[in-house]
Amino acid sequence: MYFKTGPWRRGMTVVLLTAAGILAGCNGPTPPSKIAWPPVWITATWSGGRTGPPLQLQSQTPETWDGQLCPPAGLDLYNIDRPQSLSMGGNSDCAPFDPTCVNLLIRNRCPSTVTAVMCVASGSGAAPPRGASLTAICPTDPTQADPLALSSEPLFPGLYPVSVTTANLTVNIFYCGSGDVLTGPPLKCSPLP
Numbered sequence: 001m002y003f004k005t006g007p008w009r010r011g012m013t014v015v016l017l018t019a020a021g022i023l024a025g026c027n028g029p030t031p032p033s034k035i036a037w038p039p040v041w042i043t044a045t046w047s048g049g050r051t052g053p054p055l056q057l058q059s060q061t062p063e064t065w066d067g068q069l070c071p072p073a074g075l076d077l078y079n080i081d082r083p084q085s086l087s088m089g090g091n092s093d094c095a096p097f098d099p100t101c102v103n104l105l106i107r108n109r110c111p112s113t114v115t116a117v118m119c120v121a122s123g124s125g126a127a128p129p130r131g132a133s134l135t136a137i138c139p140t141d142p143t144q145a146d147p148l149a150l151s152s153e154p155l156f157p158g159l160y161p162v163s164v165t166t167a168n169l170t171v172n173i174f175y176c177g178s179g180d181v182l183t184g185p186p187l188k189c190s191p192l193p
Contacts, residue, residue, distance in 0.1 A: 036183075040173075041173070044077045044171050114154075116153050117151065118152075120135075120138065
């Protein structure tokens with residue numbers, strides 16, 4: 001049967017195009033609207049020879065990530081001298097009986113390991129002490145750092161020493177969700193391929 005052009009045929013065309021548009025959207029999940037986002041960024045500062053928790057602590061959390069993300073509040077940071085570190089149950093990188101030795105310790109209270117990159121803020125203290133593993137110096141804008149040039153630390157659940165440090169210290173810590181990879185510069189997280 002042949003239909004002449006007219007309102008019925010135009011109406012049928014609109015219905016078919018609408019149905020085709022709806023079906024096109026049913027092809028599965030749409031790709032994420034962002035292909036990269038900022039990492040978690042924690043800045044901790046100790047000054048005046050004070051040890052223990054940081055005097056200043058700032059953090060930024062991305063709005064988007066893949067996998068599991070340990071929130072900044074899931075990491076406890078301490079820059080403490082050797083006797084305190086031993087009483088907290090942490091191991092120490094200090095030489096025995098060295099009263100000037102200070103350790104950066106991080107307690108990861110999240111259920112999974114956090115792979116973090118870290119750097120010491122330029123001008124935040126003396127050169128890294130002998131035996132320090134945290135030797136990377138941040139650029140003026142830490143987010144412009146090359147992640148391969150930063151000190152990389154796996155932060156396992158529990159309390160662990162990260163590095164021998166100085167009492168006056170500003171450290172920047174960056175990490176992504178467990179399903180992301182950290183790239184840069186500038187530092188950003190992207191989903192694993």
